[in-house]
Amino acid sequence: MTKKKSKISSAAYKQLEGIVGPDHITDAIEDRICYSYDGTKQKALPDAVVKPATAQEISEILKVADAGEIPVTARGAGSGLTGGSVPLHGGLVLDFQRMNRIVEINKVDMLAVVEPGVVMGHFQAEAEKQGLFYPPDPASADVATMGGSVAECAGGLRGLKYGVTKDYVIALEIVLANGDIIHTGARTYKSVTGYDMTKLLVGSEGTLGIITQITVRLIPLPASLRSVVALFDDTNQATDAAMRICEEGIVPRALEFMDGPAIAAVRDYIQVDVPAATEAILFSDVDGADITTEQEQNRICEICTDAGAAETRTAAGPQEREKLWEIRKSISPALYKIAPNKLNHDVCVPRSKVRALMRWLDAVVEEATVPVIRFAHIGDGNIHVNFMFDHSDKQKAEAERLSKKLFKKVINDFQGTLTGEHGVGNRKSKYLPIEIPPRELKLMKEIKDLLDPKGILNPGKMFWP
Amino acid sequence: MTKKKSKISSAAYKQLEGIVGPDHITDAIEDRICYSYDGTKQKALPDAVVKPATAQEISEILKVADAGEIPVTARGAGSGLTGGSVPLHGGLVLDFQRMNRIVEINKVDMLAVVEPGVVMGHFQAEAEKQGLFYPPDPASADVATMGGSVAECAGGLRGLKYGVTKDYVIALEIVLANGDIIHTGARTYKSVTGYDMTKLLVGSEGTLGIITQITVRLIPLPASLRSVVALFDDTNQATDAAMRICEEGIVPRALEFMDGPAIAAVRDYIQVDVPAATEAILFSDVDGADITTEQEQNRICEICTDAGAAETRTAAGPQEREKLWEIRKSISPALYKIAPNKLNHDVCVPRSKVRALMRWLDAVVEEATVPVIRFAHIGDGNIHVNFMFDHSDKQKAEAERLSKKLFKKVINDFQGTLTGEHGVGNRKSKYLPIEIPPRELKLMKEIKDLLDPKGILNPGKMFWP
Numbered sequence: 001m002t003k004k005k006s007k008i009s010s011a012a013y014k015q016l017e018g019i020v021g022p023d024h025i026t027d028a029i030e031d032r033i034c035y036s037y038d039g040t041k042q043k044a045l046p047d048a049v050v051k052p053a054t055a056q057e058i059s060e061i062l063k064v065a066d067a068g069e070i071p072v073t074a075r076g077a078g079s080g081l082t083g084g085s086v087p088l089h090g091g092l093v094l095d096f097q098r099m100n101r102i103v104e105i106n107k108v109d110m111l112a113v114v115e116p117g118v119v120m121g122h123f124q125a126e127a128e129k130q131g132l133f134y135p136p137d138p139a140s141a142d143v144a145t146m147g148g149s150v151a152e153c154a155g156g157l158r159g160l161k162y163g164v165t166k167d168y169v170i171a172l173e174i175v176l177a178n179g180d181i182i183h184t185g186a187r188t189y190k191s192v193t194g195y196d197m198t199k200l201l202v203g204s205e206g207t208l209g210i211i212t213q214i215t216v217r218l219i220p221l222p223a224s225l226r227s228v229v230a231l232f233d234d235t236n237q238a239t240d241a242a243m244r245i246c247e248e249g250i251v252p253r254a255l256e257f258m259d260g261p262a263i264a265a266v267r268d269y270i271q272v273d274v275p276a277a278t279e280a281i282l283f284s285d286v287d288g289a290d291i292t293t294e295q296e297q298n299r300i301c302e303i304c305t306d307a308g309a310a311e312t313r314t315a316a317g318p319q320e321r322e323k324l325w326e327i328r329k330s331i332s333p334a335l336y337k338i339a340p341n342k343l344n345h346d347v348c349v350p351r352s353k354v355r356a357l358m359r360w361l362d363a364v365v366e367e368a369t370v371p372v373i374r375f376a377h378i379g380d381g382n383i384h385v386n387f388m389f390d391h392s393d394k395q396k397a398e399a400e401r402l403s404k405k406l407f408k409k410v411i412n413d414f415q416g417t418l419t420g421e422h423g424v425g426n427r428k429s430k431y432l433p434i435e436i437p438p439r440e441l442k443l444m445k446e447i448k449d450l451l452d453p454k455g456i457l458n459p460g461k462m463f464w465p
Numbered sequence: 466m467t468k469k470k471s472k473i474s475s476a477a478y479k480q481l482e483g484i485v486g487p488d489h490i491t492d493a494i495e496d497r498i499c500y501s502y503d504g505t506k507q508k509a510l511p512d513a514v515v516k517p518a519t520a521q522e523i524s525e526i527l528k529v530a531d532a533g534e535i536p537v538t539a540r541g542a543g544s545g546l547t548g549g550s551v552p553l554h555g556g557l558v559l560d561f562q563r564m565n566r567i568v569e570i571n572k573v574d575m576l577a578v579v580e581p582g583v584v585m586g587h588f589q590a591e592a593e594k595q596g597l598f599y600p601p602d603p604a605s606a607d608v609a610t611m612g613g614s615v616a617e618c619a620g621g622l623r624g625l626k627y628g629v630t631k632d633y634v635i636a637l638e639i640v641l642a643n644g645d646i647i648h649t650g651a652r653t654y655k656s657v658t659g660y661d662m663t664k665l666l667v668g669s670e671g672t673l674g675i676i677t678q679i680t681v682r683l684i685p686l687p688a689s690l691r692s693v694v695a696l697f698d699d700t701n702q703a704t705d706a707a708m709r710i711c712e713e714g715i716v717p718r719a720l721e722f723m724d725g726p727a728i729a730a731v732r733d734y735i736q737v738d739v740p741a742a743t744e745a746i747l748f749s750d751v752d753g754a755d756i757t758t759e760q761e762q763n764r765i766c767e768i769c770t771d772a773g774a775a776e777t778r779t780a781a782g783p784q785e786r787e788k789l790w791e792i793r794k795s796i797s798p799a800l801y802k803i804a805p806n807k808l809n810h811d812v813c814v815p816r817s818k819v820r821a822l823m824r825w826l827d828a829v830v831e832e833a834t835v836p837v838i839r840f841a842h843i844g845d846g847n848i849h850v851n852f853m854f855d856h857s858d859k860q861k862a863e864a865e866r867l868s869k870k871l872f873k874k875v876i877n878d879f880q881g882t883l884t885g886e887h888g889v890g891n892r893k894s895k896y897l898p899i900e901i902p903p904r905e906l907k908l909m910k911e912i913k914d915l916l917d918p919k920g921i922l923n924p925g926k927m928f929w930p
Contacts, residue, residue: 106815106817107712108708108712108815108816108817109815109816109817110711110816111815131714152657153657153661155655155657159654159655160654163632163655164655166661166664167628167632176908180904182902182904182905182908183902183905184905186813186881186882186900187815187880187881187882188813188814188815188845188846188847188880188881188882188885189624189625189813189815189816189845189846189847189885190620190624190628190629190813190845190847190885190886191813191882191883191884191885192617192618192620192668192884192885192886192887192888192889193882193883193884193889193893193897193900193901194889194897194900194901194905194906194909194927195665195668195669195673195909195912195927196618196631196664196665196667196668197905197908197909199631199661199664199665200660200661200664200665202661203657203660203661204660208660219716220714220716221714243573246575247572247573249596249685251684251685288753288754288757289753289754289756289757289760291754291756291757292753292754292756292757295754348651348653348654348655348656349653350571350573350574350576350652350653350654351573351574351575351654352571352573352574380653380654380655381653381654382653382654382655415652415653416651416652416653417651417653417656417658418656418658419656419657419658420653420654420655420656420657421655421657422657423657424657424658424659428658432658432659435651435658435659436658436659437647437648439645439647440647440648440649440659440662441659443641443647443662443916444659444660444662446915447660447912447915448660450911450912450915451908462659462660
């Protein structure tokens, strides 16, 4: 490996050291390696890592970066799935581990103020202790940070009933590329004072500004939560049951699907108490008043049985519920038992196209020369399609061919979208033009240029090239 | 009245006539007068009114406007409350009465596609026929258009449980200032493909682009709806009851307050079956499963009685419900019985500040030399404060003095916002700097300049001067 020239001059490094103190900056190779990857397993070394403690420090850091045209990539837990936090162009990684305070959880105002380094799962738990609920819940919530989840507009398991991150973020503190600190939104339930800059920043993947404080609205914690797990010997029956649940007007907070190969993968990973004939599992969570969740749970069991379920299971309490969900939650780590690499997609289609997409994917699975694993937030139409591949160029090329085929089908024939919740990062940026026409892309790039004229914020992400 | 020079040259007028046809353009004074005002009663004459039928026609119209630097103001029903649709700088008004098609209501995809000229109330009713629900519900829904409601990000009576317009708009077709037609968002339940341009356009008051098609998500129509009306002899008891309902974790879909002077105004307007001692009324609507609404209705009655309500009333069916709500819905027209003019504000504060704001307003009412009327989406913290005034300069100046005092208090002392749902328009633009610091305002103006470099879209709105 040839040593690349650092994009941070020694003078700039000194300045940065002066801002955060020598304990909170490093350019040691062993540290840089730790900040070189994310959930995509791609790697790119930063030239240095800084660990600021305040928005003011970040402002000063960005002034140095602006002067030296140093790339700056914000990084939470590095659990993203599209390369969002990988410092592709080197430069500086901002690590938020020292900005991990829950500033406030306010039960009267039904909101919380957090720093970006707060771990989502920790924040959710703290809110729940006060009878409050923060619905966004990506599978990575136990490690992912609030900053990363806002930058990527994370979705997750509870999207069907409760929406995604952008539906909860009401105000932000942002440091702009030149170091200016701005505040967007308001602390109120609603506000139309000026343009909505908050929603523009949510999901902008660290390309428009650095998030330094987040205000989210909270809702009352639902009184009751019940689960149904239904086992099917046929994939299409499971899809059909999911669609029937939605069409009846039931809105489960989670409605999750996994296919036969996903079950098989989990079998290799943990002990799975599911018959060998099971080709699909449907997981439903309903929440609300105790009396309504009981009714909905029973009705979901009936619908699944009518649709052909071999078996339905319900949970009597939190522990049984945990057990029921264990198979679903083990998918991601289990996949690496099948192959060392994956192109994992999260296309999303309108609900009326879910059946057709699943059938079309049946044919793709037949044709593919690499393993294909499907699981889904099926109620949202958000289908996770994983093309697994080994270290050979041949399998990699096949996974890429299938990816492109999937995106074209979803966008051109099924009125769908490239990514429902994972974001664009660099992994999907070359596919962006399939969905977004040139004029719209130009407008987005103009907004990027307006907020980050030197292109120092997370270069190489979102747009292509 | 001296005749101002038209901003539309006769050559440009000819071009516009060629685009829409001679039946759909007018510069007759009697027509222009009809398009000169909105709910604020301020007036400014346009030079001409065009009634396009398609986005393509609007694109061609904007090319003419761009070439001639002709101001273009989009107008729905003219029911806005901050001057959004008043053509302050003359030029062209776009009237959407010919673009009034409900393109699609899709029960499987849980969404609808509408043209901007569709009347909200009509659309709500059509959705409800299919068991679907479009929650945004400003008091003007029976006349307001979908285009206007999106441009202003309308709120309304159901905001507490269901949020505001931006929470439902998922995709837009927009004509940019230079005539380019763009599409934002996706038809899917969620999408993070690129920046969220949709939410930037919602609430931008016609200053960033012309909305030509709107896609909104819908939710299942709640099975049951129940109402409680509680009468109080003391304003602060009513406020207290409202806060206790929220603090207990009940989320009514509407939680509305009106004060004694508001009741008195309505008494002069319709027959009101309320005791003379009543100084405040609290209206609650709860929806959901029949069993839970019954429980919540009963609990709300208890909470109100505990807080000191002289009387609580419930409705047995839709007609009784309508009767209960009649007083609340008569406020706006009744106000003009008090004085011919009003400065009507919709400040919003965090819920923890509602009691303090209401008490502070008690003192303002004492001090004021003009009538002050309060009603509120009190659960949202969205307090409507109306300073009434006659034709004298003295009363007008007093209303303006009180307005500024209110805004400063709300923003500086109560962590609140200038406008919860009415928008900025021209009526509040001079107060924008109280809430939004210079750097943030500069950024908003830069976005305006990016999308509308010649400043032809609704000039004089949002920013000051």
